Amino acid sequence: MAPRANWKGFLRLSLVTCPVALFPATSESDKISFNQINKNTGHRIRYLKVDADTGDEVASEDIIKGYKVDTDQYLEVTKDELENIALESTRTIEIDEFVPKREIDDLYLVRPYYIVPDGKVGHDAYAVIRETIRSLDKVALARVVLTNREHVIALEARDKGLMGMLLRYPYEVRDPAEYFDDIQDVKITKDMLDLAKHIVEQKSGHFEPDEFEDHYEQALQELLEQKKKGQPFATTRKPAPSNVFNLMDALKQSIKGEGKRTLATRPKAKKVAAKPRRKAS
Known part of the structure; x- marks a missing residue:
């Protein structure tokens, strides 16, 4: 089934406009997901909208939006308001300016x-806008309204x-100083830095996303396959790494034990059968 668009409207660069x-x-969507069920009946759990004080179920038409201003005090905001x-620009992606991508x-x-x-x-208009952006080697900053909010x-x-x-x-980006200010200033010796760089060289490669493996997802698939067959599923947890007390020794041992090791050369997880098809809920 072809994907369904999240949004349809117009892309506009000055007077050049095209439907997009x-x-x-x-x-x-391809990740394995679970439903919550009643272990006594096997039925799915259904969540109800209830009044926090009375516990009574509330009909959808009786639910309104409220902005909390104090404990148990809310400002009612209506749908009409x-x-x-x-915003009027709900159906237009309006290009405002062009900036170097590296600055974002x-x-x-x-x-x-x-x-x-x-x-x-x-x-044709779409191609003009696309090739203009490509030729400038920049990104175009525009505005679009999704779910009633304007986004850049x-x-x-x-x-x-x-x-x-x-x-x-x-306002959505937190100030790193709130988290980094308490990090201690530590002087790193040249020997330590050289050893660390050597480890990096051993691990250096190229970005190959096809080599990424979701080992947890694979383990879930194997678990479900085994359970479908009624077979027990034995797992062995790896022991947690011990605390490192000597940083220099740890760096030296890392160089001895690593060698050239990338996502492509890492031992592959056990291949399992195709993911069990989930019934539509």
């Missing part, structure tokens, strides 16, 4: 999307299409 659709570039402040701090990156032409018209999105050319990366606002 926005799709999530990543997905976790929220619609009145809704990784802390501001949220989620990638693929942006493609919507329908048979507008491919960075657009860049990717193959035949465009990728958009949602960005955080400054």
Whole structure:
């Protein structure tokens, strides 16, 4: 089944406009997930919306939004009030400026999307915008409204299409000083640094995402396969590493024991049968 667009509207660069659709570039739908069930009946657990004080179930039409201002005190905000402040640009990705990609701090990156032409018209305008972005070797900063909130999105050319990366606002990024200020200033000797660099050289390789293995997901698949067959599943936990008391000795032992070891040469996890198909809930 073809993926369904999260958003449809228009991409605009000044007076150049084209209809586009926005799709999530990543997905976790293939990961194994679990339902909560009643161990006595085998039935799924269903969650109800209840009043926190009375415990009574509340109908959807009786539920409103409230902003907490004090203990047990809320400001009611109605649907009409929220619609009145809704932004008009709900159907347009408006490009505002172009910036060097290297200037965007990784802390501001949220989620990638693929942006493609919507329908048979507008491919020429789409191509003009895409190739303009590509030729400048920059990213285009634009605004898009998703779920009633305006987001900043960075657009860049990717193959035949465009990728958009949602960005955080400054108030969403925590100040690193709150976490790093208490880290002690330690003087590292040249010998220690040289040994550490040697370890890095032994482990150096290239970014090959096809070599990534989700060992926990594989273990879950094997567990489920064994349980389907009614077979016991024995596991052996690896002992936790002991505390290192001598840093120099640890560095030297690391060099002796490592050698060239990458994701590609690492021992492969046991291959298992295809993931059991989950029933639609």
